[in-house]
Structure formats: structure tokens, C-alpha cells
Amino acid sequence: MFVINCPYCGEREQSEFKAGGEAHIVRPKQPTELSDDQWAEYLFMRKNIKGIQFERWVHTHGCRKWFNVVRDTSNDMIKAVYKMGEKPPTK
Amino acid sequence: MLNYTNAITEEKSYSGLQMKEVKPIMKLIIRGKKREFLSAIGKSLNLLLPTESNTSSSSEKLSALWLSPDEWMIYSNEISNSDNNDYETEILLDKNISKKNLGAVTDVTDQFVMINIKGDKIFDLFETGSPFNFNDFRNKNGSVTQTILAKIDVIIHNQNKNEVNLFVRRSFSQHLFSWMNDSASRL
Numbered sequence: 001m002f003v004i005n006c007p008y009c010g011e012r013e014q015s016e017f018k019a020g021g022e023a024h025i026v027r028p029k030q031p032t033e034l035s036d037d038q039w040a041e042y043l044f045m046r047k048n049i050k051g052i053q054f055e056r057w058v059h060t061h062g063c064r065k066w067f068n069v070v071r072d073t074s075n076d077m078i079k080a081v082y083k084m085g086e087k088p089p090t091k
Numbered sequence: 092m093l094n095y096t097n098a099i100t101e102e103k104s105y106s107g108l109q110m111k112e113v114k115p116i117m118k119l120i121i122r123g124k125k126r127e128f129l130s131a132i133g134k135s136l137n138l139l140l141p142t143e144s145n146t147s148s149s150s151e152k153l154s155a156l157w158l159s160p161d162e163w164m165i166y167s168n169e170i171s172n173s174d175n176n177d178y179e180t181e182i183l184l185d186k187n188i189s190k191k192n193l194g195a196v197t198d199v200t201d202q203f204v205m206i207n208i209k210g211d212k213i214f215d216l217f218e219t220g221s222p223f224n225f226n227d228f229r230n231k232n233g234s235v236t237q238t239i240l241a242k243i244d245v246i247i248h249n250q251n252k253n254e255v256n257l258f259v260r261r262s263f264s265q266h267l268f269s270w271m272n273d274s275a276s277r278l
Contacts, residue, residue, distance in 0.1 A: 008144055008159060008160055009144055009145060009236075009237075010144065010145065011224070012222070012223070012238070013222035013223070015222050015239065016222065016223075016238060016239060061237065061238060061239050061244050062159075062236075062237045062238065063144075063158065063159035063160070063162075063237065064159060065159055065160070
């Protein structure tokens with residue numbers, strides 16, 4: 001369990017949130033031109049890093065807004081939180 | 092309001108805690124982002140929507156709760172007229188907001204049940220079933236939070252010292268009330 005600082009509501013406990021997987025995955029501009037393998041790569045394949053990971057989270061039981069979190073998966077330390085559409089702090 | 096049946100029929104009281112459903116209370120959810128939306132609401136209702144997170148504002152007749160950067164709940168401070176199902180506020184907002192495409196107005200009167208809780212043990216009760224830190228919340232009149240209480244989504248409005256209004260979805264209300272009674276009896 002850890003505390004997430006929602007960019008809209010402030011510090012809340014993790015149980016109020018839901019994780020939405022890896023962040024900053026760009027949808028291909030021309031999906032019809034992709035092979036099945038390339039499409040599957042975009043759709044299903046995600047990194048599973050031990051260390052700093054960029055993730056999307058949603059404040060399900062609060063403001064219901066999506067935002068991005070930079071989390072160290074090895075110790076659940078949250079390095080940064082930023083709104084959707086904002087640039088990641090380090091990348 | 093016509094044909095309103097209470098979700099919670101009992102009124103319960105414990106040492107330092109009184110709980111009851113207040114009905115019928117008009118409740119509206121309004122959503123919008125534009126600057127014109129905020130000013131149209133202000134002009135229509137003579138009530139400024141709170142833009143700071145976790146806060147509320149109120150006028151003589153209405154209270155507005157901040158739910159998210161583009162979503163607010165408005166509820167009536169007094170019990171609504173029980174002769175019909177029309178609300179002056181909703182009709183006004185429908186005309187000035189919905190019809191002008193500035194935002195959305197949804198009547199959630201029947202969706203949410205408002206439970207009024209009074210007493211000095213309110214936050215002792217909440218702390219038995221919520222992950223939210225009520226330390227700052229309890230000292231600030233008008234603060235609002237959406238959080239979880241006994242795994243149920245609730246909206247809590249700290250109306251006055253030792254008085255809060257709690258909004259819960261109707262289908263969860265009886266279970267939550269029964270949980271609150273159980274928990275209150277052990278405080």
C-alpha cells in the first residue's frame with residue numbers, strides 16, 4: 001500500500017486508485033498499414049521494468065481523472081505525478 | 092417530490108452521534124469546462140462554483156460541492172417541495188446551460204441518498220472504515236471529499252462543526268447505514 005498524490009485532489013491512499021498500465025504508448029497513425037505482428041506489438045506488448053516506470057493511474061473513487069505517475073516498481077516510491085498531456089519530468 | 096420512499100426509515104442515535112436520512116433534497120450534477128459555463132452558473136444561481144479542490148460554496152438555498160475540476164454537485168439546503176417533481180433550479184440550469192451547450196446538468200435526486208450525521212464522534216466513525224485522512228478535513232468548514240467508506244463510494248460535505256452531510260448511492264445506502272450503526276455501537 002502506498003499514497004498517491006492525485007494532481008487534482010491531493011494525497012490519497014492507493015485503494016482509491018486503479019492502475020491503467022504503461023503510459024506514453026502512441027497509437028499508430030495508420031493502423032491499416034500495420035502487419036498483425038506490429039499491431040499486436042502496439043496492442044498487447046508492455047514493458048515490465050524493475051525500476052523506474054511511467055504509468056497511467058485513475059482516481060476511481062475520487063475525481064475520476066486520469067493522470068501519469070512515475071513509480072519505482074522495486075520499492076513503490078513515487079518519483080513524480082503529472083497530468084495527462086503534460087510532458088514527463090525526465091524521459 | 093412525488094412518490095418518494097425513504098431509503099433509510101430509521102433515525103439512529105448513539106452517544107455523540109445522530110444519523111438520519113434527509114429527504115427530499117434536490118441534487119444535481121453539473122459538468123462543464125468553459126469559462127462561460129462558470130459565469131452562467133454564477134449568474135443563474137447567484138452562487139459561485141468552488142474552483143479550489145475539495146471545497147464547497149453555498150448560498151441561502153443551495154450548496155455546491157467540488158467533485159472534480161469539471162464536475163460539481165449542487166444540492167438544496169432545504170427540503171424540496173413534495174407536490175411535484177420539478178425543481179426551479181434544474182429548469183433554470185436546463186435553460187441557461189444545457190440548451191446553450193455550455194455543459195451538462197443531470198438530476199441525481201433519486202440516485203443519491205443524503206444522510207445527515209451530527210455529533211462529536213463523526214470522524215471517529217469514519218476512521219473505522221475509510222482510508223482518507225480526516226485530520227485537516229474536520230477542522231475546515233465546507234470541505235468536501237469523495238472517498239471510500241466501508242468500501243462504498245461516498246461524498247462527504249463537512250457542513251458545520253460536528254455536522255456533516257454524506258451522499259451515497261441509493262442501492263448502497265441501506266448497507267452503509269447498517270454498517271455505520273454497527274460501527275457506531277462499538278465506538
